[in-house]
Amino acid sequence: MKIKFYKYQGAGNDFVMIDNRTKDFPIDKNIIEKICNRNFGVGGDGLILLENDQASNFRMVYFNSDGNESTMCGNGGRCIVRFAHDLQVTDENMTFNAIDGLHHAVVDGDTIRLQMIDVKEVEDHDRYLFMNTGSPHHVQFTKSVKDVDVYNLGKKIRNGSPYYEEGSNVNFVEILPNQSLKIRTYERGVENETLACGTGITAAAIASYIRGFVKNNNIYVEALGGKLSVNFEEKNNTFENVWLNGPAVRVFEGEIEI
Numbered sequence: 630m631k632i633k634f635y636k637y638q639g640a641g642n643d644f645v646m647i648d649n650r651t652k653d654f655p656i657d658k659n660i661i662e663k664i665c666n667r668n669f670g671v672g673g674d675g676l677i678l679l680e681n682d683q684a685s686n687f688r689m690v691y692f693n694s695d696g697n698e699s700t701m702c703g704n705g706g707r708c709i710v711r712f713a714h715d716l717q718v719t720d721e722n723m724t725f726n727a728i729d730g731l732h733h734a735v736v737d738g739d740t741i742r743l744q745m746i747d748v749k750e751v752e753d754h755d756r757y758l759f760m761n762t763g764s765p766h767h768v769q770f771t772k773s774v775k776d777v778d779v780y781n782l783g784k785k786i787r788n789g790s791p792y793y794e795e796g797s798n799v800n801f802v803e804i805l806p807n808q809s810l811k812i813r814t815y816e817r818g819v820e821n822e823t824l825a826c827g828t829g830i831t832a833a834a835i836a837s838y839i840r841g842f843v844k845n846n847n848i849y850v851e852a853l854g855g856k857l858s859v860n861f862e863e864k865n866n867t868f869e870n871v872w873l874n875g876p877a878v879r880v881f882e883g884e885i886e887i
């Protein structure tokens with residue numbers, strides 16, 4: 630079976646995009662895992678289906694590279710916005726439904742702006758914070774992200790207490806002098822460090838604001854794969870009107886035999 634795919638990346642977090650409006654993509658863990666494999670397949674941190682939706686411009690279905698469907702992907706969400714616009718499914722302003730609900734988004738030249746869910750609960754455990762920005766995120770601060778053994782320490786935290794089987798994404802965040810952030814992330818379901826993690830970048834920005842490391846509510850974040858920004862409104866410890874802004878680019882398209 631031949632499958633048409635499009636490869637997109639958002640700050641180096643890369644995804645195989647499928648136009649599945651005909652609903653004929655075989656949703657199978659082994660097939661998705663193989664497509665995402667960087668030696669035996671196309672390669673990607675995840676695979677994303679664009680499907681029809683009654684209540685919005687389209688639906689986003691997200692799978693991690695381990696082949697399992699997962700929770701919201703912020704960079705994948707920005708890539709599907711670029712994909713939908715490239716396919717002329719929508720104009721520059723759009724809405725789409727994902728596993729965590731309805732999202733608004735805007736194509737603004739090279740920048741894709743994606744509204745994330747409100748963040749109503751943040752656990753502050755001193756050494757780290759935990760919150761759900763569409764996916765679960767453990768955030769801890771460090772003096773220098775370049776010195777963190779992200780793979781081994783991230784894997785240990787992701788699998789250990791209190792996350793265990795369900796796990797969490799693990800973010801290491803450094804505060805830069807100009808009140809911007811540097812971040813590195815171990816991603817659940819990729820089970821490795823990725824070059825950027827959108828829901829993680831969102832969590833890092835909110836955590837930095839809660840801890841008072843940054844004073845404004847428009848925060849620049851430097852990931853290994855590129856630069857993004859997060860803006861929000863904080864009202865009584867709830868974060869609303871949360872937007873993740875950054876690049877999303879089509880890299881190539883092709884067909885894969887499965």
Ligand SMILES: N[C@H](CCC[C@H](N)C(=O)O)C(=O)O
Pocket residue numbers: 642674693699700701702703704705764765798816817818819825826827828829
């Ligand atoms: N791996 C995450 C989902 C993708 C998150 C990341 N790629 C993003 O941009 O938000 C999880 O299973 O919780």
